[in-house]
Amino acid sequence: xxxxxxxxxxxxxxxxxxxxxxxxxxxxxxxxxxxxxxxxxxxxxxxxxxxxxxxxxxxxxxxxxxxxxxxxxxxxxxxxxxxxxxxxxxxxxxxxxxxxxxxxxxxxxxxxxxxxxxxxxxxxxxxxxxxxxxxxxxxxxxxxxxxxxxxxxxxxxxxxxxxxxxxxxxxxxxxxxxxxxxxxxxxxxxxxxxxxxxxxxxxxxxxxxxxxxxxxxxxxxxxxxxxxxxxxxxxxxxxxxxxxxxxxxxxxxxxxxxxxxxxxxxxxxxxxxxxxxxxxxxxxxxxxxxxxxxxxxxxxxxxxxxxxxxxxxxxxxxxxxxxxxxxxxxxxxxxxxxxxxxxxxxxxxxxxxxxxxxxxxxxxxxxxxxxxxxxxxxxxxxxxxxxxxxxxxxxxxxxxxxxxxxxxxxxxxxxxxxxxxxxxxxxxxxxxxxxxx
Numbered sequence: 011x012x013x014x015x016x017x018x019x020x021x022x023x024x025x026x027x028x029x030x031x032x033x034x035x036x037x038x039x040x041x042x043x044x045x046x047x048x049x050x051x052x053x054x055x056x057x058x059x060x061x062x063x064x065x066x067x068x069x070x071x072x073x074x075x076x077x078x079x080x081x082x083x084x085x086x087x088x089x090x091x092x093x094x095x096x097x098x099x100x101x102x103x104x105x106x107x108x109x110x111x112x113x114x115x116x117x118x119x120x121x122x123x124x125x126x127x128x129x130x131x132x133x134x135x136x137x138x139x140x141x142x143x144x145x146x147x148x149x150x151x152x153x154x155x156x157x158x159x160x161x162x163x164x165x166x167x168x169x170x171x172x173x174x175x176x177x178x179x180x181x182x183x184x185x186x187x188x189x190x191x192x193x194x195x196x197x198x199x200x201x202x203x204x205x206x207x208x209x210x211x212x213x214x215x216x217x218x219x220x221x222x223x224x225x226x227x228x229x230x231x232x233x234x235x236x237x238x239x240x241x242x243x244x245x246x247x248x249x250x251x252x253x254x255x256x257x258x259x260x261x262x263x264x265x266x267x268x269x270x271x272x273x274x275x276x277x278x279x280x281x282x283x284x285x286x287x288x289x290x291x292x293x294x295x296x297x298x299x300x301x302x303x304x305x306x307x308x309x310x311x312x313x314x315x316x317x318x319x320x321x322x323x324x325x326x327x328x329x330x331x332x333x334x335x336x337x338x339x340x341x342x343x344x345x346x347x348x349x350x351x352x353x354x355x356x357x358x359x360x361x362x363x364x365x366x367x368x369x370x371x372x373x374x375x376x377x378x379x380x381x382x383x384x385x386x387x388x389x390x391x392x393x394x395x396x397x398x399x400x401x402x403x404x405x406x407x408x409x410x411x412x413x414x415x416x417x418x419x420x421x422x423x424x425x426x427x428x429x430x431x432x433x434x435x436x437x438x439x440x441x442x443x444x445x446x447x
Contacts (some may be wrong), residue, residue, distance in 0.1 A: 085327035
């Protein structure tokens, strides 16, 4: 069974069965019957099988239809495929089209193909939903997280810093969009551009392959001619040496070509055996396994690559798959606790972690879950400017949200203006700092 965290939801998954647990403190409903309306059919939503109340939590069970998988898995796909999925979501526009509120999270949106999109969890506003972001902001965050290597949670915490780190014109356009319609147009335009380039690349590749085949024939003939000349002009000993060198080079080239053929077909053991024959080191074998998403095999091939494997999984948006790793060591166990956010474990073990990359991931996890004091404690070891910025932005965001709540209740225009100035000052100081550099 896997455990996922989607905002205020804890989700347990087993094959196609998804079970959502919600604490009573997050639910406004007084009994299960008030949530029965969520069972109504929607062609874009999976069926809610049952709603129960046990102990101090509500339990919602969903059955995911065969062939559907969460869109977070598409983060390893090409830009064209990811943009196609996002364009389809924007075309459906669930936040405005549905009566219920859908959580726009890559773990809550599923696809079977580029046109078949479905959503799992939705709220009638009596159970948790996203209300501290506008509909437009939610769509923007989803697009940013799916097109970049960073998670949706990281964009919520540190959007401005990440955008300035990535420096992607498309994402800047996304951020500046003034409406959902404009955002849809930006995504559609990018999709059309990338599709055109994609097909151009295919044609170019075909042309180059044809040229390569022609050159290969020419070079093969030339090599044979040279060998014949060498054979004629040297002694038998030299002749044998030339033959051996040439044969070895051919064999190594064939091994590499066949290795990648087997790897692409999923015959990993066969492929890596050939790479070993070609002289690949343990580290290079591990890197090859990582290219194909075989993370356990990468660690097994080179145990020293463990930290590199974990880093790669985060970079490609596959950090949730850390929970699926079969490799058992203290480093990976700690990473699993970070991903599942086992707070008690992390609180007890934070002083024992010495790896800086792992400490940074731990600090970001604390920040994402609102445990700022713990993040500051971790950063006392790291002295990371990025973590300091993330902490400041989180604190500023929390303060701004609180001030917005106060401002909405305030009737005195002068006091309201004073609160507005505080919000503007905090935004200027902490949330727009990177964009001004």
